[in-house]
Amino acid sequence: MNYFAVLYHYAADSERIAAIRPEHREFLGELLNQGIVVGSGPYTDGNGGALIIIRLPESATAEDAAELMDRDPFHLKGALSGRDIRPWNPVLNIFGD
Template identity: 65%
Template sequence: MNFFAVHYSYADGAEAVVALRPEHREFLKGLKDEGKLVASGPYTDGGGSALILIRLPESATVADAEELMNQDPFHRDRVLDDRTIRAWNPVLNIFPED
């Protein structure tokens, strides 16, 4: 499996983010149900950013991760200030394999 770290930046409490959050969480639930979501959640410093960890097949690239995450309502409706997706190598992997 290949892992990808997806960093979102957005205005904490922004009306558009709050309005889309239920749909965004349904999108993430779908990824979880498909076995693609490893973890997700906001940073706790109040800065309005979040981290999403996804896993895709061994052949997957950053472009594949971008294509998948383009379906997120937060990206689709352009409420993010920034999004960065990077390949990630969990050298000490604590996440269970399916």
């Protein structure tokens, strides 16, 4: 499996994020049910943003990860101020891969 760290950038007090969050969580819930989402959640330091870890087949690239995450309502509705997607190697992990 290939893992990707998806970092979302948005203001902690974003009303737009708050309004779209239920759709975003439904989207991620579907990915979780498919075994794609490993973990996700907002940062808790008061600065906004979130981290999502996804796993895709061994042949997947960062571009494949971006295409998948382009379907997130946060992205579709322009609620993010930025997004970074980077390949990630979980050398120590509990994922069982």
